[in-house]
Each structure stands twice: as structure tokens, then as C-alpha cells.
Amino acid sequence: MFEAVHAHPDGAATVARHAKTAAEYGFDGIVVRNHGDALAEFDAEEVADRYDVDVVEGVEVRADDPSRASGFVGNHRDSRTVVAVHGGTDAINRFAVEQPAVDVLAHPMAGDGDVNHVIANAAAENGVRFEFSFRRVLRADGGQRVQAIRGLRKLRELVEDADAPYVVSAGPRSHLHLRAPRDLVAVGETLGFTAEQVETGLAEWGRIVERNRRIQGDSFVEPGVYRASVDDEE
Amino acid sequence: MKHLPKHLQPRWRYLAVELEGWPDASFGRGTFQRDLWFAAQNLVGDTGSAEVDLSVLRFAFEDGAGHAIVRARRGETDRARAVLACLDAVDGDEVGVRVRGVSGTVRACEEKYIRSPPEPTDQRNVVFENAERRAVARDGRIDVRTDDAFVGATELDL
Structure with missing residues (x-):
């Protein structure tokens, strides 16, 4: 299971500190999804070796309008394993689900954002994952939290109906915001998710990483076609 | 009041909770208990809080690290976990919370899951x-x- 974190300078803990804590909490890896204007500098391999946890370079593209977002996605797609889009407005949500190059539409229900059956079906078709962000459930209270829980429920109903892919995250911005997988499952259950849904959502980050590494690897030519050396035939 | 016969006594589970904070975080057992009850009320409401029946039995927190043992009704440990996960700050100090394990007795809980004392800073x-x-x-x-x-x-x- 993976968690997707915002590291310093986009958050209050460095990549290494997130990795150390995530390893202790039982995660298999972290995806560093800093916003495009606050990228972290780190040596993923060094951190991964030290704390025995996978460290993945990602990005969360944040832009006000779809055309700029599209440019940012293009800039980051080749160099980063996971590309997410900072959702939360109708225009950006619609843009993200129509782009197969986007891996994850982050927190689509935040702010003024909304999702309907058309968006959910487009996401299912293009393989763009919706993020169920537990961030405001864990860290807000009162009306904001009620709104967040209502949003999660609506999104869950649409995702189930369209059979759209999804990820789950606590949206941590420091090591103190991280929560262990089992604790997130317990939170999910109080919100009406099944344990399997939360586990699938946490594991989905890992599947994105595995798939994109394969595609970005040297041996990939096109779906179903790989370059292999002749010696392998024996 | 005379205590209940054994088969009517409530059954408890004990959660070993690891706490982490910034180095300037400082709060006591009473504040932790109060904020835990608030967190329970906010997440599962009054009825849920009564069913889970959380209380803090052991508590130690100093210089941004510590642990607690929290008691919950047997069969309610998942909801207790959820409440603990939603505890984001105590007395205004941000905390990282993780349930290390659950035991049937305080002693087992301490021996198995609590590393004591925390390393000095x-x-x-x-x-x-x-x-x-x-x-x-x-x-x-x-x-x-x-x-x-x-x-x-x-x-x-x-």
C-alpha cells in the first residue's frame, strides 16, 4: 500500500522524513506529489535504500485553466512516474478525466468542484483515477467536515456506478499527518466505505507506479510489444 | 456499589497508541483525554462515543514523543481506531497518532507494543x-x- 504525500517545501516534512515514518507505519512506498510550483529536490533511490520503502517521483499539477494544466501535464509526463491534477473546479475536473496522460484527479470534490455521471464515465474510459481524499475528514471539523464527508459519499456512489478506478489518500503534508493503512481503513468504514475499497484505493497508487515504470522503461515499445534480447528466448 | 458478577462485567480491549509531535508540543493526560472525547463525539456522535467508551489509562508525552494506552469496549476497536486517527491536534499542538496494537490486558499491551522510555532528544x-x-x-x-x-x-x- 502506498501513500501520496506533499513534502517540503510543499509541506512541513522532507521526503526522507515522510519515507521513514511511512516505512514504520507499514506502507510499501510513498508517491511524492508536490504541486508543480513547489517541487522537492531529493534522491529517490538513496531515500528508498535507507528506509526500505519505495519512493516515487510524482507531481500534482495545479493550474487555473485547462489549457495551462494541459501544458504542465505535458511537461511533467516524461520525467515523472505519477502525474496527478489538482482538482476542485468543474473545468479542471472535466479536463483531467478526458486526458489519458493523467493518472489521478486529486480531491475532485474540494472547494467548488463537483462530479457527475458523465465525468465518472469519462474517467472510467480514460483510466483516470479519482482520489478519495480523507484529508478534510481527518483534519477539519464542523461544517467543512460534513461537506467533505458528503462529497466522498457522492463520489463513491458515482465511482461504483461507473466502475471508475480510484485511489485513497490522507493527503499528508507532514509526517504528523500520515496515518497507518489499518487506521485509514477504520476511518473509511465509519464513512461507509468497505475495508476492501480503502485497501484497493491505497494499493492502486502502487499499481499506477508499476504500470508507468513499465511503460517508461527502455524495453517498452507499445502495448503488448516489448523489446527483449535474443538470449531470453532459451 | 458492589461490583458486578464476572459475566456481567464489561469486556475491554486496550489500544497501544504511539504519539508524535513537534518538539515544542506539550500537553498532559487530561488534555489528551478531553480532545480524544471531542474527537469521538465529532466522528461517531454521542451514541457512538458511549458505545466505544474510550478512556486513557496510561499516558506519557514529552519533547514531541510519547505513548498512551486507551481502553475501548471489546468489539468497538475499529471505531476506536478511527477516532484516534481523526485526532489531529491536542491542545492546538499537531500530533501524529498510530495504533501500534491491541491487547486484552494492559500488561500485555505495555509489554508487547510500548517501547519505553523514549530516546532522549x-x-x-x-x-x-x-x-x-x-x-x-x-x-x-x-x-x-x-x-x-x-x-x-x-x-x-x-
């Missing part, structure tokens, strides 16, 4: 992002004091 000057800063170190974790807040780092970042 060590104050030192470090160079972080090309600037000299004060920092608090413990067990490879280093909290660097920047102009307005702390940044969580490790020895790899220096």
Missing part, C-alpha cells in the same frame, strides 16, 4: 538548505527550527 546546530539552524534530534529524526515553524527531516537531509 539532543539539541544541536545543523546546516539545512544552506543555512545554519537549531534542531532537535532523536533516533535519526531531526526537527529543524526554521523562521516560523519546524520542518521534519532526517539525517539524510543534512
